[in-house]
Each structure stands twice: as C-alpha cells, then as structure tokens.
Amino acid sequence: MKYVSTRGAAPVLTFEEAMMTGLARDGGLYVPEVIPQMTADQIAALAGKTYEEAAFDVMRPFVGDTFSDEEFRRLIDAAYAGFGHAARAPLKQLAPNHFLLELFHGPTLAFKDFAMQLIGQMFQAALTRSGKRITIVGATSGDTGSAAIEAFKGLDNVDVFILFPHGRVSEVQRRQMTTPAEANVHALAVDGDFDDCQAALKDMFNDFDFRDEVGLAGVNSINWGRVLAQVVYYFTSAVSLGAPHRKVSFTVPTGNFGDIFAGYIAKRMGLPIDRLVIATNQNDILHRTMETGAQIKEGVTPSISPSMDIQVSSNFERALFEAYGRDGAVVAAQMDELKDKGAFTISQGAIDFLRDQFDSGRASEDETLAQIKAEISRSGELLCPHSAVGVKVADEHQGATPMITLATAHPAKFPDAVEQASGIRPALPDRMADLFDRPERVTRVANDLDALETLIRERRAK
Ligand SMILES: Cc1ncc(COP(=O)(O)O)c(C=O)c1O
Numbered sequence: 112m113k114y115v116s117t118r119g120a121a122p123v124l125t126f127e128e129a130m131m132t133g134l135a136r137d138g139g140l141y142v143p144e145v146i147p148q149m150t151a152d153q154i155a156a157l158a159g160k161t162y163e164e165a166a167f168d169v170m171r172p173f174v175g176d177t178f179s180d181e182e183f184r185r186l187i188d189a190a191y192a193g194f195g196h197a198a199r200a201p202l203k204q205l206a207p208n209h210f211l212l213e214l215f216h217g218p219t220l221a222f223k224d225f226a227m228q229l230i231g232q233m234f235q236a237a238l239t240r241s242g243k244r245i246t247i248v249g250a251t252s253g254d255t256g257s258a259a260i261e262a263f264k265g266l267d268n269v270d271v272f273i274l275f276p277h278g279r280v281s282e283v284q285r286r287q288m289t290t291p292a293e294a295n296v297h298a299l300a301v302d303g304d305f306d307d308c309q310a311a312l313k314d315m316f317n318d319f320d321f322r323d324e325v326g327l328a329g330v331n332s333i334n335w336g337r338v339l340a341q342v343v344y345y346f347t348s349a350v351s352l353g354a355p356h357r358k359v360s361f362t363v364p365t366g367n368f369g370d371i372f373a374g375y376i377a378k379r380m381g382l383p384i385d386r387l388v389i390a391t392n393q394n395d396i397l398h399r400t401m402e403t404g405a406q407i408k409e410g411v412t413p414s415i416s417p418s419m420d421i422q423v424s425s426n427f428e429r430a431l432f433e434a435y436g437r438d439g440a441v442v443a444a445q446m447d448e449l450k451d452k453g454a455f456t457i458s459q460g461a462i463d464f465l466r467d468q469f470d471s472g473r474a475s476e477d478e479t480l481a482q483i484k485a486e487i488s489r490s491g492e493l494l495c496p497h498s499a500v501g502v503k504v505a506d507e508h509q510g511a512t513p514m515i516t517l518a519t520a521h522p523a524k525f526p527d528a529v530e531q532a533s534g535i536r537p538a539l540p541d542r543m544a545d546l547f548d549r550p551e552r553v554t555r556v557a558n559d560l561d562a563l564e565t566l567i568r569e570r571r572a573k
C-alpha cells in the first residue's frame with residue numbers, strides 16, 4: 112500500500128513513512144494511492160465481532176507491511192483497553208429512525224481518542240524499531256490537544272507541544288492540557304484562533320530546516336493514521352443497524368473535515384452509506400461552500416461548540432483531491448489561492464461531485480442550545496454542544512434511511528453551555544473529579560512563527 116500527496120509533488124510513501132512524515136513536503140496531505148474494497152460478505156462478517164476485531168479487518172489493508180498481523184492486533188487491543196464502555200462506540204436511539212453514536216468513552220472524553228490512542232501505539236512501535244526521537248507539534252481547538260497529550264505523555268523519545276487558542280477553549284479542555292505533570296508535555300496558549308495555530312503548524316512543516324532539526328511529527332488529522340482509525344466506527348455502527356443489507360446515513364459535526372472524510376472513505380470502501388451530512392456551527396464556511404461553490408474565509412466567531420470554531424478546514428483538501436479526479440496540481444493551485452487571497456472557487460464538475468457525496472447544514476447558537484434542551488424531553492440524552500449541532504442538522508435531513516449522528520464529545524467537557532441550555536451541570540467521571548484542583552502549567556505565546564520555533568527548539572529534550 113502506497114500513499115500519495117494531494118498536491119502531487121511529494122515522494123510516494125509507505126504507511127509507516129506517511130504516518131511518521133505528517134504533512135507532505137509539497138504542503139499536501141497523504142492519501143492512499145488506491146482505496147481498498149470490502150465486499151458485502153466481508154462487511155456482513157463484521158457483525159458480532161468485537162470493536163477491536165472489526166478495527167483489524169477494516170484497517171489491515173491500509174497498513175501494508177508496516178506491522179505483522181499479530182503486532183497490529185496487539186496495538187489495536189492496547190489502544191482501546193482503556194475505554195470506559197465495552198462496546199467502545201455504543202449506539203443509542205434518539206427517535207424511531209435516528210441514532211446517536213457515542214464516541215466519547217475514551218480517556219479524554221472525545222472522539223479523538225479513537226485515533227489518537229491507536230496512533231500512540233503505532234508511533235511507539237515504529238520509534239522503538241528506528242531508535243529515533245521526535246517532536247510532536249499539534250494544533251487544537253480543544254480536543255485533539257488533550258487526546259495527544261494522553262497518548263504521548265511520559266514517553267522518553269517524544270516531546271509533545273500543543274498549540275491552543277488562548278481563551279477560546281472550554282475550561283475543562285484547557286485544564287486537560289495544562290495539568291499533566293509529565294516533563295515531555297508542553298501546553299502553549301497562542302494569541303490567536305485555531306486557524307492561526309494550524310497555520311503555524313503547517314508553516315513549521317514547510318520550514319524544512321526546522322522540521323529536520325527537531326524531527327517534527329504531526330498527530331493532527333494531517334496524519335493519515337488519524338483518519339484511518341476513524342473509518343472503523345462507520346462500519347461497526349452501520350453493521351449494527353443492518354448494513355450491508357440496509358443503507359444508513361450519517362451526520363457529522365464538522366470542523367477540520369477529518370471525521371466526515373473518514374466516513375467518505377468508508378463509503379468508497381464499499382459500506383452502503385446513503386447520505387453523509389456535514390453539520391457546522393455558526394462558523395459555517397463548509398456549509399456555505401457546499402451551497403455556493405466558493406470557499407470564502409471569514410473571521411472565526413467564538414461559539415459554544417469551540418472545537419468546531421474553524422474556517423480553514425484542513426481535510427477539505429483531501430475531498431477536493433477526489434473531486435478534481437486526483438489532480439494534485441489543481442488542488443495545489445486552489446490551496447495557494449486560499450492562503451494568498453482567503454478564497455477560491457471550485458469548478459462546476461468538482462462541486463457537483465462534492466454535492467453528490469455530501470449534504471450540509473448549520474446550527475446557530477440558539478438552535479444548538481434549544482436542541483440540547485429538546486433532546487432531554489425527546490430521548491433523555493444530554494448532548495454536548497457539538498453533538499447537538501449534529502442532531503439538529505440530522506433531524507433536518509432525516510429521510511427513510513436510518514440516520515446516525517456522531518456524538519463527538521462528552522457533555523461534561525462543556526458544562527457551562529450544557530447548564531445554560533438545560534439547567535443540568537454534567538459531572539466529570541470520577542477519575543477526573545480533581546481536575547480543577549490540579550496545578551496548571553502553560554506558556555502564553557505570540558502568534559509568531561519564529562517565537563514558536565525558538566521556544567520549541569529550547570524546550571525539547573535533546
Ligand atoms: C467535539 C468535536 N466535535 C467535532 C469536531 C469536528 O471534527 P473534524 O475536525 O474532524 O471535522 C471536533 C474537532 O475536530 C471536536 O473536537
């Protein structure tokens with residue numbers, strides 16, 4: 112299995128190389144050269160398997176010879192052993208034909224744990240073999256950061272630097288990132304928004320001297336391994352509702368487009384998905400793009416679903432690559448336009464392709480609050496604001512096909528918004544009960560590439 116860049120001008124890599132490389136050297140994102148297929152019989156055979164067994168079957172064709180079957184099974188088992196639910200990703204029913212896929216039973220209470228726990232295992236295996244030391248830099252709007260810290264804290268061949276937008280994550284999210292005591296964890300509060308953090312990260316990857324000097328590695332969804340691990344729960348949830356004999360649809364609260372792109376991959380692999388619905392909050396650039404065919408960047412407005420406060424949606428590039436028939440030069444030109452002018456127009460053929468694959472909708476702040484409240488009466492479920500955005504948009508797209516909405520975070524990560532909406536203040540699990548008593552360790556930094564690179568050079572262990 113080989114991986115190619117969405118901008119068409121970087122070396123073709125193996126799974127292990129793509130995973131350890133992060134951003135391609137031409138600025139693009141790695142994708143599989145060929146998307147493996149699963150037959151209807153192979154999909155049907157997932158029924159009754161554990162999450163771990165299904166994960167092995169779905170992901171195995173993507174990893175090539177990076178891991179033996181035995182090693183890959185062991186890494187998957189270790190990744191999900193710490194989850195707080197036997198099913199890992201349980202389904203609940205909200206309404207007769209509408210289901211909620213709970214993705215928040217991992218150690219940091221958000222869907223990021225599904226991929227990050229596995230990446231942590233895969234990185235450790237690869238680093239043990241190579242004897243290398245790396246510097247992971249991650250950009251977060253709140254959830255990727257704590258998931259990465261949880262997966263890599265305390266490892267002696269890794270430093271983890273997390274850039275988060277100062278004052279724009281929930282207090283629980285911030286404390287999850289600033290309270291770990293391990294010396295290899297560095298939380299950096301950047302004076303800017305998430306887009307600034309992600310742009311700085313990509314600039315670091317494009318600064319080859321810095322990249323090579325510190326052994327830069329990425330665990331954002333820039334990394335193909337992140338997207339791959341998220342493909343699995345589309346299969347397990349669809350099969351539990353009758354796939355491949357019955358089609359299902361998914362609605363996905365979306366920001367950086369990684370999670371819904373995983374759904375697109377599942378569909379391309381052969382899973383009978385009817386509709387994939389993009390759900391955005393008031394930072395609705397993706398919904399506007401789907402409606403108008405032009406992607407026009409505006410400022411980010413802070414919302415009660417802060418993890419989706421994103422305007423430059425990294426993985427949309429992977430979707431564009433598909434929409435343009437895998438023409439890397441066209442994708443590179445459009446991404447340059449976005450960077451230089453803050454906007455680009457998608458060709459008619461490409462937007463037709465995207466509209467064929469994806470529907471979209473948005474939820475305002477008031478609609479999100481109202482959905483949290485209404486859901487308690489309808490099904491008794493307490494939703495986090497991101498999941499509420501998803502459920503609201505899903506209800507608007509409900510057809511005859513069963514709809515699965517991804518519940519991407521635990522409500523206790525956003526207690527203020529949930530309490531404002533419902534009057535209920537969700538409690539953190541017991542193992543995190545002292546989160547507000549733990550001392551914080553964080554460095555405030557300017558949104559300045561030189562300053563960030565200098566700090567990382569100085570702080571990382573040599
Ligand atoms: C809770 C939550 N929901 C939804 C999203 C959006 O996911 P994606 O960026 O993969 O579109 C994020 C951030 O990624 C998140 O943390």
Ligand SMILES: N[C@@H](CCOP(=O)(O)O)C(=O)O
Pocket residue numbers: 250251252253254255256330331332333366367369418419425
């Ligand atoms: N919402 C994310 C933003 C980063 O997304 P990623 O999937 O590319 O890591 C977050 O919570 O940090």
